[in-house]
Amino acid sequence: MRWLPTFFLMGAVAFLILPILIVIPMSFSVGSYLAFPPTDWGTQNFQALWVRPEWRDALLYSLKVAALVTALALPIGTAAAFGLEYASERWRSVLRMFVLLPLVVPLILLGFALYVVYAQLGWLNWTPGLVLSHLSLAIPYVTLAVGVGVQALDRERFLAARLCGADQARAFRDAILPQLYPSLMAGGLFAFVASFDEAVIALFIASGENSTITRQMFTSLRDRIDPTVSAVSTLLLMITLSLVLASALRDRKTNRS
Amino acid sequence: MTEPQSTKLRSGALLEIENVGVSFGHTKVLEGITATIKPGTFFTLLGASGSGKSTLLMSIAGFVTPHKGTIKLNGKVLNTVPIHKRNIGMVFQSYALFPNLSVADNIAYPLRLRAKSKAEIDKAVADALAFVRMEGFGDRDTAALSGGQRQRIALARAIVFEPDILIMDEPLSALDKKLRDDMQIELRRLHDRLGLTTIYVTHDQREAMTLSDEIAILEKGRIAQIAPPQDLYNHPRSAYVASFMGESNLLRVTRRAGGGFSLNDTPIQSDHHPTLEDAWLCARPEKLMVSPQPGQADTVFDARLVEKVFQGESWLLECLLDDDTRITVRASDHGGSIVSTVAPGETLQLGLLRRDAYFIERTEEVSP
Numbered sequence A: 001m002r003w004l005p006t007f008f009l010m011g012a013v014a015f016l017i018l019p020i021l022i023v024i025p026m027s028f029s030v031g032s033y034l035a036f037p038p039t040d041w042g043t044q045n046f047q048a049l050w051v052r053p054e055w056r057d058a059l060l061y062s063l064k065v066a067a068l069v070t071a072l073a074l075p076i077g078t079a080a081a082f083g084l085e086y087a088s089e090r091w092r093s094v095l096r097m098f099v100l101l102p103l104v105v106p107l108i109l110l111g112f113a114l115y116v117v118y119a120q121l122g123w124l125n126w127t128p129g130l131v132l133s134h135l136s137l138a139i140p141y142v143t144l145a146v147g148v149g150v151q152a153l154d155r156e157r158f159l160a161a162r163l164c165g166a167d168q169a170r171a172f173r174d175a176i177l178p179q180l181y182p183s184l185m186a187g188g189l190f191a192f193v194a195s196f197d198e199a200v201i202a203l204f205i206a207s208g209e210n211s212t213i214t215r216q217m218f219t220s221l222r223d224r225i226d227p228t229v230s231a232v233s234t235l236l237l238m239i240t241l242s243l244v245l246a247s248a249l250r251d252r253k254t255n256r257s
Numbered sequence B: 001m002t003e004p005q006s007t008k009l010r011s012g013a014l015l016e017i018e019n020v021g022v023s024f025g026h027t028k029v030l031e032g033i034t035a036t037i038k039p040g041t042f043f044t045l046l047g048a049s050g051s052g053k054s055t056l057l058m059s060i061a062g063f064v065t066p067h068k069g070t071i072k073l074n075g076k077v078l079n080t081v082p083i084h085k086r087n088i089g090m091v092f093q094s095y096a097l098f099p100n101l102s103v104a105d106n107i108a109y110p111l112r113l114r115a116k117s118k119a120e121i122d123k124a125v126a127d128a129l130a131f132v133r134m135e136g137f138g139d140r141d142t143a144a145l146s147g148g149q150r151q152r153i154a155l156a157r158a159i160v161f162e163p164d165i166l167i168m169d170e171p172l173s174a175l176d177k178k179l180r181d182d183m184q185i186e187l188r189r190l191h192d193r194l195g196l197t198t199i200y201v202t203h204d205q206r207e208a209m210t211l212s213d214e215i216a217i218l219e220k221g222r223i224a225q226i227a228p229p230q231d232l233y234n235h236p237r238s239a240y241v242a243s244f245m246g247e248s249n250l251l252r253v254t255r256r257a258g259g260g261f262s263l264n265d266t267p268i269q270s271d272h273h274p275t276l277e278d279a280w281l282c283a284r285p286e287k288l289m290v291s292p293q294p295g296q297a298d299t300v301f302d303a304r305l306v307e308k309v310f311q312g313e314s315w316l317l318e319c320l321l322d323d324d325t326r327i328t329v330r331a332s333d334h335g336g337s338i339v340s341t342v343a344p345g346e347t348l349q350l351g352l353l354r355r356d357a358y359f360i361e362r363t364e365e366v367s368p
């Protein structure tokens, strides 16, 4: 009976994954509308992604924003994880609530609120404004992921490094940071995906030249069903899957050693 | 650290701890700790769990800041020196090696921080590896090493930069018994070759006696006694020390009019003449003789055997005195001894030499 839980797990995974996988054959269809199953096969949709500037620019813009968000969320979220770890027992749970708040607030509410504020400030369709809004989603993920690593830290290594002659910063770099690499990888991945996949906030505050790929997908589906969307979906799927896979493989490697 | 013979050139540093107190919040963890650790001494802090041993070690290292008192290294006040400039080598129970570095890089780490040349580093690392008998392990991953090997590498890393003192916090307690016994002898041998002032923390009294030149017994954040192992064992200053250092019988004795003490009206012959009103006779189980020959013991008294247990190298006898006080005797079954034939219920005689009869002050609390 040991295989029974595994069987259920596989079933659940299939149920969750299969609908997503449908976009892959769809993206290789040829024609001016979305078809499943495809009648003719080709890479026309993928070419459009690169040839048509509205798609290409949106993709590059999304990658840029996600990279910026990741680069900023990692140090801030890590600092917050340490802050939570060293906070007094009494305040820890309250502080953790605050850090995680952006994840539980309905996105549509966040998007609308940001729209009102950004309109006042003149920050609409402005990259730093979008990065800032995505940070509020990405930082909690980093704090969660790195917090697990911080709790499992072997602090004696830090003390050992200090007595070996390392000052605080050097000891942190040499003795603490290497222990956090796996959780930083996971946190960075979550942060990147959180920004890259985000569509609701972008719908409110990022349009025109500063349109993200998800927003572009949304508007192109609303106006007319553009088959390029399926190619974008496949691409997003591949990017996300390869990041997750890379991080899983890395974990396996560090677990073995 | 080059040739084993020439290592003694470095005569270790003098460490003076003066009236050091540490508290965490409102709890006082250490109070008025004073100790002088002479150059080259192997000094052990011994005490029950929670007695403050690690806290004292951490105060020396600088991770804990005492609220009062001074710690001086070679006459220089250490309290305000930043941790990384204290030049103290430390070995942790968890080894605290860097798993992302090879064995050689672990040992080289303190030297790299001191910006030594590559040639210097290579030589020092090779010497340190040889010193802990781990030649040829330089390229290994630390993950591939056994517990004992990791501890040797941790030791090599702690001494490679020629620290002024070496401190160790229960470095052997994660190892199994056999390996621990071997490492104790080896640590002592390494210390004799290095001549480094060493402060060692353990809760194991046998380990402390095996290793140390001097032992400080910590009792609830205070020093109960500082003495060389033999002194501590033979002349414990308090009941706490007596019961912490090996087994002991604490027998209530009464002061005699003409001086000295008696046990249930038997006068105790002793070289020890303390001016105590209320005293215990501290008699070690292995110092008590079972039915001694006439003239062999200085004091002889009766006891009734209650229980007898064979423990391999010796027998453990549980007896009762006339006033129903329990007394434990450890006797070896050498030729001519009646230990193997005597049966529970029988009365036997116990003997004690003058030099083994030691008195300590009687207090309310008995055991640690």
Ligand SMILES: Nc1ncnc2c1ncn2[C@@H]1O[C@H](COP(=O)(O)OP(=O)(O)O)[C@@H](O)[C@H]1O
Pocket: B024, B029, B047, B048, B049, B050, B051, B052, B053, B054, B055, B056
């Ligand atoms: N950082 C700390 N904060 C509060 N209490 C502590 C801290 N470190 C140690 N203590 C307390 O101080 C006492 C002594 O601890 P420690 O020095 O670790 O004892 P030992 O090493 O002898 O077992 C213990 O009661 C422990 O709970």
Ligand SMILES: [Mg+2]
Pocket: B053, B054, B055
């Ligand atoms: Mg301790």
